[in-house]
Amino acid sequence: MGIRVGIVGISGFGGGEALRLIASHPSFDLVYAAGEGSAGSRLVDRFPGVPSTLAELVIQEWNPATLPQLDVLFASLPTGISAEALSCVPKDMKIVDIGGDHRYVDGWAYGLADVWPQQIADQVRVANPGCFPAATLNALAPLLADKLIEPGNIVIDVKTGISGAGRGGANSQFSYADTNENLQPYGLLKHVHMPEIAKTIEKLSGGSAAGLVFTPHLVPMTRGVLATIYCRGGATTDQCFASARRFYAKRPFIRVTERPPQTKWATGSNLAFLSYAADPERNLVIAMSVIDNLGKGAAGQAVQNANLICGLPETAGLDGAPVWP
Ligand SMILES: NC(=O)C1=CN([C@@H]2O[C@H](COP(=O)(O)OP(=O)(O)OC[C@H]3O[C@@H](n4cnc5c(N)ncnc54)[C@H](OP(=O)(O)O)[C@@H]3O)[C@@H](O)[C@H]2O)C=CC1
Numbered sequence: 001m002g003i004r005v006g007i008v009g010i011s012g013f014g015g016g017e018a019l020r021l022i023a024s025h026p027s028f029d030l031v032y033a034a035g036e037g038s039a040g041s042r043l044v045d046r047f048p049g050v051p052s053t054l055a056e057l058v059i060q061e062w063n064p065a066t067l068p069q070l071d072v073l074f075a076s077l078p079t080g081i082s083a084e085a086l087s088c089v090p091k092d093m094k095i096v097d098i099g100g101d102h103r104y105v106d107g108w109a110y111g112l113a114d115v116w117p118q119q120i121a122d123q124v125r126v127a128n129p130g131c132f133p134a135a136t137l138n139a140l141a142p143l144l145a146d147k148l149i150e151p152g153n154i155v156i157d158v159k160t161g162i163s164g165a166g167r168g169g170a171n172s173q174f175s176y177a178d179t180n181e182n183l184q185p186y187g188l189l190k191h192v193h194m195p196e197i198a199k200t201i202e203k204l205s206g207g208s209a210a211g212l213v214f215t216p217h218l219v220p221m222t223r224g225v226l227a228t229i230y231c232r233g234g235a236t237t238d239q240c241f242a243s244a245r246r247f248y249a250k251r252p253f254i255r256v257t258e259r260p261p262q263t264k265w266a267t268g269s270n271l272a273f274l275s276y277a278a279d280p281e282r283n284l285v286i287a288m289s290v291i292d293n294l295g296k297g298a299a300g301q302a303v304q305n306a307n308l309i310c311g312l313p314e315t316a317g318l319d320g321a322p323v324w325p
């Protein structure tokens, strides 16, 4: 028998992507789906293309007290509403939380799977990084570990596809008319991802991230995150590439590329594409990273984390090629 998994928040963008990946996972059997407004629907009502073996699974009203026996629960609930309910889940049931309630919370591993898989492997509670931290920290980790950049002087500019905001509620400001042919900066100076980015920079470097600047921009595409990160340091471009290639040697989901990466390279995958450009005379290092916000930024990394905590090959269910174009 396979590993019994459940997804709460399955009707949302993150939960739906987890469903897509788990439906073709070699070891995971989806036996439980839950939500709020979608409760009572069959999966096929919400996802007409779902494999026939899962079509009749009925979405339950989310209630941790009525969970069936599961090995792993994926939680993909809006940030702010999962902490209380997940605290009632039996201690031996593994959880991967895709939402933001447990990042750098005691008892939860921060699931930066490509950087520190060994810190995740023996855990029962894993908090997936946010989509922007997932993109930016992978690019910065080698440079920080090798002390090629100053941790206290990092400026992160990210562009995100609209699915990063979730399906949202009735008052969503993400309609076609609001977002098509439009670019919007938001969250200036106080975006919710800044603390986890700063904490991880400090953990990787041993220095302070006090000068961190982080500005996201909403762009009119469905999926994808592009991070362009400006750092201070005297390294050459070749030193940055060598650092990343060494740091990620044999890591399956990281691609270090000479060409500046593009969001479509990652669509539908758990890959992260990293690149670098540096000018030592100007004390300038530019790091670039591309991911799919629903892949490495959410469900892809969640399945990678679940593989790690279940002792499976890290790539199980995640080796499909990206979608092109
Ligand atoms: N979208 C992305 O790119 C990323 C998202 N995340 C995080 O993942 C989480 C989910 O995001 P996303 O999928 O985009 O959001 P969506 O708005 O698309 O989906 C939210 C899901 O949560 C369910 N839900 C909402 N309220 C409740 C409730 N009270 N009880 C039970 N279920 C509830 C909804 O179910 P129903 O329809 O049944 O009401 C829906 O399935 C969030 O924390 C988000 O910040 C993290 C990284 C990237």
Ligand SMILES: CC(=O)N[C@@H](CCC(=O)OP(=O)(O)O)C(=O)O
Binding pocket: 079, 098, 099, 100, 129, 130, 131, 132, 160, 161, 162, 163, 164, 165, 166, 187, 192, 193, 216, 218
């Ligand atoms: C476009 C957009 O709105 N994106 C979201 C990021 C999604 C994410 O990673 O959210 P959590 O940290 O809550 O899990 C945002 O900026 O908040």
